[in-house]
Amino acid sequence: MACRSHSPPPYTGPGTPVVAVSFSGSTFETLECVRRAVERGAPVYGVAGRGSRLHRLLEGLGRPVAPVEHRGLPRTSLATLAGSILGLLAPGARGVVERVSRALxxxxxxxxxxxxxxxxxxxxxxxxxxxxxxxxxxxxxxxxxxxxxxxxxxxxxxxxxxxxxxxxxxxxxxxxxxxxxxxxxxxxxxxxxxxxxxxxxxxxxxxxxxxxxxxxxxxxxxxxxxxxxxxxxxxxxxxxxxMGRDPAATPGIRRYREAVRAVEERLRRGGGV
The missing domain is CATH 3.40.50.10490 (Glucose-6-phosphate isomerase like protein; domain 1)
Structure with missing residues (x-):
């Protein structure tokens, strides 16, 4: 199942593989979900931007991680992430990736x-x-x-x-x-x-x-x-x-991230992150 929260489902444990995916590698809920999944003993895998916080976290924990590189906004990296997920979880899926790539x-x-x-x-x-x-x-x-x-x-x-x-x-x-x-x-x-x-x-x-x-x-x-x-x-x-808009400008998302960073900082000070 897909988890879009900062906390994995209650049943997450040693028998529940968790795949963390974040192109930026700095998304708070992804990082926090990984930490909580690790605390519960779940096997964690990752796909993350090379050198990002998620990449460094998973490498530091000794967990499998596929670092990705992509030029452009994170929202344009879907194909790169999808191919990396397949490569990480199903090494034999190279043929599928090649077929899909040729079809696009x-x-x-x-x-x-x-x-x-x-x-x-x-x-x-x-x-x-x-x-x-x-x-x-x-x-x-x-x-x-x-x-x-x-x-x-x-x-x-x-x-x-x-x-x-x-x-x-x-x-x-x-x-x-x-x-x-x-x-x-x-x-x-x-x-x-x-x-x-x-x-x-x-x-x-x-x-x-x-x-x-x-x-x-x-x-x-x-x-x-x-x-x-x-x-x-x-x-x-x-x-x-x-419409005269700049597709790259996301002021609402920026304000949300500022609020989340404040929450993350409070959790750090309290020992929760």
Whole structure:
């Protein structure tokens, strides 16, 4: 399971492998989660920026760590991190990494981003829809839009959304809504049928745009996830430029980190970190 907190789940122990991933290697909750997992005797692995705090911490503890290097903002390092995680945990996965790398198509991603950017920059509220294993991609879109454009997007994760969120669209909603429907479920008949239904249903509720990643999913699910994330990053950056915003400027995140640093310092003084 994914842990996005400063503390690992209560059941974490000697039989629970923990993989800590942080490109910056300075994220407080990741560092604190590692320390607590180590205290509980859990086997800890890591992927971290070379020379970062996380890298040094894991090396000092004698734990396996894959140091990574990447030019650009941390949010653009997803493919590097994914490949490093596979290499760390499954050394035999080199063939998968190579297949996925060959399948990725930056030119196609740029074209899709240019198609979607005007809609994202037009003042509406994006609703990103995905099914099953590709739900994390919808959440990645939400993160990219928030960081790069300052736009707050909604995520609808099917099939669960079919039992609640879909009911909110029965009646017309005020405002402008921009639906991005991710279609990637090659080989999954259930999600494929749901994606087709959602595409038709939401096109009647507002502006609906389909992001069809099935050809990438046919190579490997990771290829579809990374290609879709590439589109999200470029589309949101292009939208930000259209809106007169600097995608690299994240004042809200800076204020949050300052507050967390104060918490971390208090914990250090009290012996908690």
């Amino acid at each position: 198509d930056p030119g196609w991603a740029l074209g899709e981003a240019e198609r979607l950017a005007p809609a994202l920059a037009g003042g509406g509220i994006p609703v990103v829809v995905a099914c099953g294993a590709y739900a994390p991609l919808a959440w990645r879109w939400r993160s990219e839009l928030a960081e790069n454009t300052g736009i707050h997007a909604l995520v609808e994760e099917y099939p669960e959304a079919g039992h609640n969120a879909v009911n909110a669209w029965v009646e017309p909603q005020p405002g402008r809504w921009v639906f991005i429907v991710i279609k990637a479920s090659a080989g999954d008949e259930v999600c494929s049928a749901i994606e087709d239904w959602v595409e038709g249903e939401y096109s009647r509720r507002g502006e609906a745009y389909t992001l069809d990643l099935k050809r990438f999913a046919a190579t490997h699910p990771l290829a579809a996830l990374l290609e879709g994330a590439m589109v999200a990053g470029v589309a949101s950056s292009l939208a930000a430029v259209r």
